[in-house]
Amino acid sequence: MTRIFEGRVFPTRAIPQGLGGWLRWGPLSGEALLEVADHTGVQPAAVARTDCGVDGPVRGLRRTVLLVACVVLPACAQPAPTPTTQAVPSPAPGGTAGAPARPPSLALRADLANLLWKAYVPNSLSDTVTVVDVRSRRVLTTFRVGHAPQHVVPSYDLQTLWVNNNGGNSLTPIDPHTGRPGKAVPVDDPYNLYFTPDGRLAVVVAERLRRLDFRDPHTFRKVHSLSLPCVGPNHLDFSEDGSFFLVSCEFDGRLVKVDTASRRVVGVLQLGDMPQDVRLAPDRRRFLVADMMRDGLHVVDGQALRRVAFVSTGVGAHGVYPSRDGSRVYVTNRGWHTVTGGRRGPGSVAVLDGRTLRVVLRWSVPGGGSPDMGNFTPDGRELWLAGRYDDEVYAFDTTTGTVVARIPVGRGPHGLTVWPQPGRYSLGHTGNMR
Incomplete structure (x- = not known):
């Protein structure tokens, strides 16, 4: 069954x-x-x-x-501005990246500086990706990909955007210079995709198969599979030094700790309810785990693997986005407690102080909506999010919290990315940069 x-x-x-x-x-x-x-x-x-x-x-x-x-x-179908980005030379590959909440530079790499700013939106129920010009808000194109695309993930080296065709067992590459898709690569059950901090391995989160597949980040040849003691693994993030990472398991409420070097499970924490996105907090010690049924964030000591606090954020908490300077954490609240959702729910974005983790602002979607996952524009002035149950994309002004754009896309938009992004490397998901 x-x-x-x-x-x-x-x-x-x-x-x-x-x-x-x-x-x-x-x-x-x-x-x-x-x-x-x-x-x-x-x-x-x-x-x-x-x-x-x-x-x-x-x-x-x-x-x-x-x-x-x-x-x-x-019938149901009814904070302070971020500095402008500058180009910096591309670093030599290798080494361990710094903390995601406070990357070493707010600048775009030189090889990305001239790219047109675009949002790549995977439409899970349409089997398509919609490409939007960020500045003009105009839909540039929509193209077909594999079945049930979930996230668009920047590669570690920032040269490719990978569409995770979860239901089609494949990854579709997109050339960010042209915005065009390439030939799909067969990969089992790619619900989500991450990269180890040294860039040597891709980590495919095979949600249905309850495992992590460690693969070559270019060819996606499988190197190792790790079965997880949980149901529905889907999001993860790495510690500051990259020595371990935490994986959320949506369908039995567990958080699994994995040693990066040995690729072994070293701990399990029972959170209960329905954990979603996982991100390292701005303090570089704690992890923030969104919980759709608890309507907020579990704050977890990663080393001790112990829950130390809980922060209420809004109905159906889902995505976690630390600002680039670490002063704020943005939490998307989808507005529903079911995975099918509904139209025009009480979706919102909670804005937390990056140090105290207290909610200081809450942004609503006029008329209701379902903000899910996305990323900031390169200059940090806007936060773009998929409206999961409303077939649209929202652009929030990060200074005023107002919705400055609402763009119709395909059916079931999910983990969109805005590209390019400042940073040295991508650790995956919709653009977890370091």
Whole structure:
């Protein structure tokens, strides 16, 4: 028995506390069907079943039932400016990158300085990528890729953008100089993609297969596979020195610690609920783990693998984006507690003080929305985010918090990247730069 959505397939074990059953979503229709085989006395009628993912019943059951079905009906379709970037010479490859929250330079590499600023948007339900001119807000092109593209990931050497075709078992390369796709590379279950800090290995997060595949970062030949003791691994980030990284497991609430050199699991922390994005905090010691069902961030001591605090940010916390100077942390809140979401939900962006991790501002989406994942513009003046359940992209002004652009794209936009980005290397995802 499996659950399928946007090309992502999960086993029955993803539902906790012995509750048998599964969700089967048509990967392109967005329909949801819940079937429950009772093993714990919880009857199907007790499981929240709502139109458009209504929040109340879901929150009440969130600690008992990890996932609920949302039947998406047709009726539901209703801080200080960052310095301007400058070009710097490209560094020689090798070595370990610095902390992501405070990269050594806010400048674009010389070989990237003349690139047109573009947003590359993977549309998971359309099997396409939409390319947008950041300055003019104009859609330049839309092209087909593999099935269920999830994220667009800059390569470690910043020369290629990789589209993660999760459902199609492939990676599609994009040349950032031309914006054109190349021939897809076969790779098993690439939900997400990262790179070790020394640049020697790519780390493919195979969510359905519950493993990490370490591969050559250019040919993607598999070097090693690491099975993980959890369900639904999907996001990770590295410690400051790169010696270890933490992986979130969305469907059983675990955080797994992996030693980078030995490629072995060295610890597991049970967070509970539904962890999402993972980022190293501006202090370079703690990690920030978004939790969709808890509506906020777990603050985790990475060395001790211990939760030390929790910060409430908003409904459906998902993405974590430290500013380049570390003074702010931006948290995207999708506005829903179901993976199918709904139209025009209470999505928002919470702005945290980078030192205290207290929420100092909260930006809303006029009329409702579903900000998911993205990145900053090269000058840091805007934060571009995919509207996951609303088939659009938002550009937030990082000084005022206003939505300055709202651009229609394909169906189910997910992990967009804005390119180019300042920094020496990419550690993956939508542009985790160091």
